[in-house]
Amino acid sequence: MAEETIIEVNDLKKHYGNVKAVDGISFKVLKGEVFTLLGPNGAGKTTTLEVLEGLKAHDSGKIAMFGKTLHTTVPREIRERIGVVLQENNFIEHLTVTEILKMFRNLYPTPLKIEEVLEIVSLQEKRKARVEKLSGGQRQRLAIGTALIGNPDLIFMDEPTTGLDPQARRNIWDMIEKFKNSGKTIFLTTHYMEEAEVLSDYVYIMDHGKIIAKGTPQKLVSSFGGDKIIEARVNTNNDKIIGLKEIFSDIEIEESKVIFGASDLPKTMKSFLDWAEANSIEVEDLSVRQSNLEDVFLKLTGRSLRD
Amino acid sequence: MKRVFAIFKALFLSNLKSPASLFWTIIFPVMLLLILGSIFLNVGKSVSVKVAVVNESSTFKGTNMDFASHIVKALKDMSKATDDKTPLLTIESGTTQSFLQNSIKELKIDKIDAVLVIPKLFNTYLYARALHFPSKVKNESLVIYTQRNSQSSNIAFSILDSVVSAFNREFMKHSGVTNIVIPETEYVSMGKGSSFSYVKFLVTGIIVMAFMTVALFGVTDDLLVQREKKVLRRIFVAPVDRSHYLFGMTLSNVVLEFVQLALILVVGIWMGAKLKFGPDAFFYLLLTLFVMMPLGFFVASFAKSANSGNALASIFNFLFMFLGGLFFPISGVPFALKVVAYSIPTTYLANGLRDSMGVSPSPTPTYLNILVPIIWAVVMTLYSIRYFKWEV
Known part of the structure; x- marks a missing residue:
């Protein structure tokens, strides 16, 4: 069976004066996958999402959602099938968790039960708490609850774990996994590479309004950084280390620390140790780790994701 | 929806x-x-009300039986300031028909709050009652003119009514006759309607x-x-x-x-x-x-x-x-x-x-x-x- 396309975007552009927030991007989101836009702040992820959610009109390009072509707005029958977690989630003040969920529930044609949603987002004990009394993590869970209550086919999540502590972040990752397992399609934006790696089926790396790389996390990592990364600390000055650049073209040198990719680990390791021996350099620390999307981004842009 | x-x-x-x-x-x-x-x-209570008293009574003048003059005097006493307090009411008094007409006119335009009229044979009537000749004497009742729906007019009426009641009590004590004077109330309305x-x-x-x-x-x-x-x-x-x-x-x-x-x-x-x-x-x-x-x-x-x-x-x-x-x-x-x-x-x-x-x-x-x-x-x-x- 051919995979169903939920979103298809072609050459999407959105400019603010001279700022090209989104500059001709194209992608496809398939049913049941976690699709991630990864990129630093200001890359254009949120603008892309806002266009897809109907909050902003795009300047040019073609968008189709659930097989329907969108023009300036997202029609109501499509919004009925979408759940949204915005980057900043505030609610009508003074209402309780249940009252907020009730309001959103009444906006959708085939909603879930409030109890069910409270359980999924683990807010049963906070059902009577006013929204202004919730912690950051609880607020975020309520936001996910409001996105979920309409029983959507597609959920947009704009940096859902930004500003949360590691435990709260884990909780949300678990939830996203569950949504995925229940057949929902998730469109995620994030600037956390771990998040993209753990959750995504497909990652598009975005920078300055453009897509600069795409693929499954594994594919991206292996095609750009090699499978493994070697990090070593040596007791020598820079002049000698520079010589390593002739052997490993992708090497990053930070004072006495060197970082380089190793697509063939034993061979690369041997060449490095041979070089050290030949130059009488003592290797103080040596470690091998899996390369990650951060390495990919660094390699593509020369900058870190959090810059 | x-x-x-x-x-x-x-x-x-x-x-x-x-x-x-x-x-x-x-x-x-x-x-x-x-x-x-x-x-x-509160302003309404501290500011005094204005009352016109028309004493038409003409019998037993200058004698002990001039009951009308007691009522007028009681009201005049109330209009005197005591202990630096604003008196409860101000009195304009007169005896003529034209004074009565004028007072009612003033009542209609809110210049005064009530008009008390003591009828001509008031003293005679009371004297006859005291002597237990009720059947032979025509009822000569006091008349109070006030404005309907006016707060100050209501206050003025209450004051006049309480003065008349006090007079009744005194009269009863001395004569043994009850319910002598029951004031009749006449309402006047402003030219424009209610006040x-x-x-x-x-x-x-x-x-x-x-x-x-x-x-x-x-x-x-x-x-x-x-x-x-x-x-x-x-x-x-x-x-x-x-x-x-x-x-x-x-x-x-x-x-x-x-x-x-x-x-x-x-x-x-x-x-x-x-x-x-x-x-x-x-x-x-x-x-x-x-x-x-x-x-x-x-x-x-x-x-x-x-x-x-x-x-x-x-x-x-x-x-x-x-x-x-x-x-x-x-x-x-x-x-x-x-x-x-x-x-x-x-x-x-x-x-x-x-x-x-x-x-x-x-x-x-x-x-x-x-x-x-x-x-x-x-x-x-x-x-x-x-x-x-x-x-x-």
Whole structure:
């Protein structure tokens, strides 16, 4: 069976004066996958999402959602099938968790039960708490609850774990996994590479309004950084280390620390140790780790994701 | 409709649960009514009432049997200031028919509060009663003229009535005859109808103020604050159209206004304001409701942020409240302010409402009372449609 396309975007552009927030991007989101836009702040992820959610009109390009072509707005029958977690989630003040969920529930044609949603987002004990009394993590869970209550086919999540502590972040990752397992399609934006790696089926790396790389996390990592990364600390000055650049073209040198990719680990390791021996350099620390999307981004842009 | 109702319920509930909104929209108008109302009632008590006494009695003059003179003296004693306190009443007395005619004329135009008439054969009648000749003597009763629906007139009547009762008690003690003098009450009415009552004036003014406050601050909150806090964004990515939100929000404010209206009327009636409720009164209430709402939309469209919106709403609120003559008549204000007063909608709404509820006849013509507020509403609606931004 051919995979169903939920979103298809072609050459999407959105400019603010001279700022090209989104500059001709194209992608496809398939049913049941976690699709991630990864990129630093200001890359254009949120603008892309806002266009897809109907909050902003795009300047040019073609968008189709659930097989329907969108023009300036997202029609109501499509919004009925979408759940949204915005980057900043505030609610009508003074209402309780249940009252907020009730309001959103009444906006959708085939909603879930409030109890069910409270359980999924683990807010049963906070059902009577006013929204202004919730912690950051609880607020975020309520936001996910409001996105979920309409029983959507597609959920947009704009940096859902930004500003949360590691435990709260884990909780949300678990939830996203569950949504995925229940057949929902998730469109995620994030600037956390771990998040993209753990959750995504497909990652598009975005920078300055453009897509600069795409693929499954594994594919991206292996095609750009090699499978493994070697990090070593040596007791020598820079002049000698520079010589390593002739052997490993992708090497990053930070004072006495060197970082380089190793697509063939034993061979690369041997060449490095041979070089050290030949130059009488003592290797103080040596470690091998899996390369990650951060390495990919660094390699593509020369900058870190959090810059 | 389900969506409009969902938005309405959430916003209305939020309003009811918000201490600030509850205070300003529900408690404050009632408090203001009670405070201003009670200040007036106290003023009414400390300022003395004016009474004209027409002593037509002509028999037994200068003797012990001149009962009429005792009554006049008792009243005159009460009109003397004691212990630096304002006397309860001021007395004008006379004996002639023309004095009586003149006094009744003055009563009609509110210059005095009551007229007491002691009839010609009053002393003779009482003397005959004391001697137990009731059947042979024509009842010569005291007559008190007062104005219906006038607070001060009522106070004057009570004073006169208590003086007569005291006289009855004294007379009974000496003669053993009961129920001698029962004053007859005659009502006169003002040329224009019923007399002016400040409580009624205040209640109608506060209704206009309450509607205005909800429209100004309620709409500013529902549009500007929710926009700034990105609540609107969150709602509009759900299957909600802007019209759903607008209707839900308007409904929430209108219901709040009806709650206010009911509360103000209950307190107002308890304070003694007897208001007329005809179809024209309902018309003006609805007009006020629908004319004030665009004012809120205007503020929300003109102001860039929730803070500046609140400041602008406060300016409108104060200007329209005081210059609209909602609490005090504006007849005494300087010319420049009068120009402003006669260009703002609250002046006309209050005039129309007061006229229709039987408070006081409108100093402005009916067509202006309807037209001026509608012009404001249309202009502000057009401005809002043109300039309101759902997104910032």
